[in-house]
Amino acid sequence: MxxxxxxxxxxxxxxxxxxxxxxxxxxxxxxxxxxxxxxxxxxxxxxxxxxxxxxxxxxDRPGDTTAWYATFWEFVARYLTDRFKNDWCLTPESSLLLHAGNWTVPQQLVIRAPGGGNNPTELMHQTSLYDMRVALPPASDIETENGIRFYSLPAALVAASPAVFEQRATDLRIALAQIRDSSEILSRLLAGGHSVIAGRLAGALRNIGRGRLADDIIATMEKAGYAVRETDPFISRLDFDIPRREVSPAATRIRLLWQKLRSPIVDLFPDSPGTPNDVEAYLERVEDAFITDAYHSLSIEGYRVSPDLIERVRSGDWNPDAIAKDREHQDALAARGYWQAFEAVKKSVRAVLTNATPGDVVEADHSQWYRELFGPSVTAGIIEAADLAGYRSERVFIRNSMHTPLAPRAVSDAMAVFFELLSAEDSPAVRVVLGHFIFVYIHPYMDGNGRMGRFLMNVMLAGGGYPWTVIPVGRRNEYMAALEQASVHENIEPFSRFIAELVQSQLNGEALPAIPEAK
Structure with a gap:
C-alpha cells in the first residue's frame, strides 16, 4: 500500500x-x-x-498574494478563452496600458464580449473581472499576446475615452510615443468621421512633442472636409519632448516617471550637507555601520542572520567548501556575499567623495557589486556562474506586490535611460530617492534587487554628503508599502518621507537601528 x-x-x-x-x-x-x-x-x-x-x-504564508499576481494574466487568458472562445477582448483603455508595457494587476479588469453578462466575477485578493456585453472591434483591430486579446494601438487610441488621458497620463504618453506615422491613426479617423477625436489626438501628440504628426492629422482631416478643433486631453505639460527615436516603451516610461516623481522629493528631503571634508572619517563611519547594515538589509530579504554570523563570514571564519544547500548555510553565503559587495560599494563611495559623478560611478560599478553579492553562492555550486552575467533573461515577480517588473527584453533599455537620468540629475535628494526606487522598479536581476537598491541609495547619499543610512527590518512593512505606492500608483511621497525621516535621524546624530537580541 x-x-x-x-x-x-x-x-x-x-x-x-x-x-x-x-x-x-x-x-x-x-x-x-x-x-x-x-x-x-x-x-x-x-x-x-x-x-x-x-x-x-x-x-507561501496565509494571505500571500505572490502566486496570484504572478499567474493573473495567464488565468485571465485561460478562463476567458474557455468561457467565450475568441469572442472577447480588453477594453480600449486597458489595451493602451498593455501597449505601454504596463502589466500591473488591476483591481478590476473590464473586458468586452458579445456574450458577456454585464456582471462582475470575483477572483482572489480583492480582484475581479467585469464582462461587458458589447460588440468587438473588427478582427483586424485585435492583437494577441500571451493569450490576452486587446485592441491594436491605433484602434485603441481612437476608441478610448477622454478620461483615460487624465487618469493614466504616463501610460497614454508612452502609448502615443510609439506612433511613428499619422497614417496609422488617420485611416480610422477618416473612416469614422471622428473630427472631435482627431482634435483630441492631435493635442495629445503635440503635448509629447510630436507636433508634425499633430499637424498632419489636422491638415488631412480638414482637407477631407472636417472642421477640427485641437484640444489637449492631458492636464499637464511635459518639461521635455519625448525623443522621437526612442522606440522602447520601457525607456519612455522611466523618462516620464523620473520627471513626474522628482518634484515632490526636493521639498520633503533634508538639505544636502555638502561633500565632507574628511573622506577617511566618513569611510570609517561607513565601516562601523557594516554589521548593523548587513543585519537589517539581509533580514528585510528574509535571511536569518546574527551579528556573530556576519562577523565570522567577514573575518573568513567559515569553510565555503563545506557549504551545504540547507537554510543555515544559505544564510551564511548571503552574509559573506553581502560583506564582499559592501567592500566593493565602499570603493564606489570613495570615488563619489573624491568628486566623481555619482551616477557614472554606479553605472560603472554596480555589476561588480552584484558579482560579489552572489559570488559565494557560485563557489558553493548553488547558482551557476552564468547567472552573474548581465541582467535577467526571465520574468520576475515581487512578493505580495501588484507591480509587475518590466519584461526581460525591456530591462537594458530601461537601465540605460535610468543611468542617463541619474548622472544628469542635479538634486542629491532626487538621486537618493529615485535612484533606489527606479532601480527596484525595473528589477534588473532575478535576485538581490533590494540589497542592490539600498547600496545604490547609500552611494547617492554619499554624493550629497548625507551619512550612511540603514533601513530597519522592523519597518519593513512600511518600507514595502511605500514602494508599492510609488510603483503601482506613481505616488512617491510616502517613500520620500520614509527615506527622508531615516536620513534626518542620522543627520541629528541618532544611533543606527538596533539589532534585536537573539532569543
Missing part, C-alpha cells in the same frame, strides 16, 4: 505533467478529484473560483 508521501509524489507528477503542457492554471477537469484534493490540502494548488485553480507553493 502506498505511503502518504508516495501518494503526494504521484499527485505532484500529475501536476508537473499538466504544467508542462499548459502552464500554471488548472481546471477541475484537468486532474482527477483525488489528485486535486490532495494537492489543495498540501498547498500545491489554490482555488481561485469554483472549478478553477492555480499552482502555488506550500511555503
Amino acid at each position: 502506498a505511503t502518504p508521501q508516495e501518494k503526494l509524489a504521484s499527485s505532484l507528477e500529475a501536476l508537473k505533467a499538466l504544467q508542462d503542457r499548459q502552464g500554471m492554471v488548472v481546471r477541475s477537469a484537468d486532474l482527477s478529484r483525488t489528485h486535486r484534493e490532495r494537492l489543495v490540502a498540501n498547498g500545491f494548488l489554490i482555488e481561485v473560483m469554483r472549478g478553477w485553480y492555480i499552482a502555488a507553493s506550500p511555503n
Whole structure:
C-alpha cells in the first residue's frame, strides 16, 4: 500500500505533467478529484473560483498574494478563452496600458464580449473581472499576446475615452510615443468621421512633442472636409519632448516617471550637507555601520542572520567548501556575499567623495557589486556562474506586490535611460530617492534587487554628503508599502518621507537601528 508521501509524489507528477503542457492554471477537469484534493490540502494548488485553480507553493504564508499576481494574466487568458472562445477582448483603455508595457494587476479588469453578462466575477485578493456585453472591434483591430486579446494601438487610441488621458497620463504618453506615422491613426479617423477625436489626438501628440504628426492629422482631416478643433486631453505639460527615436516603451516610461516623481522629493528631503571634508572619517563611519547594515538589509530579504554570523563570514571564519544547500548555510553565503559587495560599494563611495559623478560611478560599478553579492553562492555550486552575467533573461515577480517588473527584453533599455537620468540629475535628494526606487522598479536581476537598491541609495547619499543610512527590518512593512505606492500608483511621497525621516535621524546624530537580541 502506498505511503502518504508516495501518494503526494504521484499527485505532484500529475501536476508537473499538466504544467508542462499548459502552464500554471488548472481546471477541475484537468486532474482527477483525488489528485486535486490532495494537492489543495498540501498547498500545491489554490482555488481561485469554483472549478478553477492555480499552482502555488506550500511555503507561501496565509494571505500571500505572490502566486496570484504572478499567474493573473495567464488565468485571465485561460478562463476567458474557455468561457467565450475568441469572442472577447480588453477594453480600449486597458489595451493602451498593455501597449505601454504596463502589466500591473488591476483591481478590476473590464473586458468586452458579445456574450458577456454585464456582471462582475470575483477572483482572489480583492480582484475581479467585469464582462461587458458589447460588440468587438473588427478582427483586424485585435492583437494577441500571451493569450490576452486587446485592441491594436491605433484602434485603441481612437476608441478610448477622454478620461483615460487624465487618469493614466504616463501610460497614454508612452502609448502615443510609439506612433511613428499619422497614417496609422488617420485611416480610422477618416473612416469614422471622428473630427472631435482627431482634435483630441492631435493635442495629445503635440503635448509629447510630436507636433508634425499633430499637424498632419489636422491638415488631412480638414482637407477631407472636417472642421477640427485641437484640444489637449492631458492636464499637464511635459518639461521635455519625448525623443522621437526612442522606440522602447520601457525607456519612455522611466523618462516620464523620473520627471513626474522628482518634484515632490526636493521639498520633503533634508538639505544636502555638502561633500565632507574628511573622506577617511566618513569611510570609517561607513565601516562601523557594516554589521548593523548587513543585519537589517539581509533580514528585510528574509535571511536569518546574527551579528556573530556576519562577523565570522567577514573575518573568513567559515569553510565555503563545506557549504551545504540547507537554510543555515544559505544564510551564511548571503552574509559573506553581502560583506564582499559592501567592500566593493565602499570603493564606489570613495570615488563619489573624491568628486566623481555619482551616477557614472554606479553605472560603472554596480555589476561588480552584484558579482560579489552572489559570488559565494557560485563557489558553493548553488547558482551557476552564468547567472552573474548581465541582467535577467526571465520574468520576475515581487512578493505580495501588484507591480509587475518590466519584461526581460525591456530591462537594458530601461537601465540605460535610468543611468542617463541619474548622472544628469542635479538634486542629491532626487538621486537618493529615485535612484533606489527606479532601480527596484525595473528589477534588473532575478535576485538581490533590494540589497542592490539600498547600496545604490547609500552611494547617492554619499554624493550629497548625507551619512550612511540603514533601513530597519522592523519597518519593513512600511518600507514595502511605500514602494508599492510609488510603483503601482506613481505616488512617491510616502517613500520620500520614509527615506527622508531615516536620513534626518542620522543627520541629528541618532544611533543606527538596533539589532534585536537573539532569543
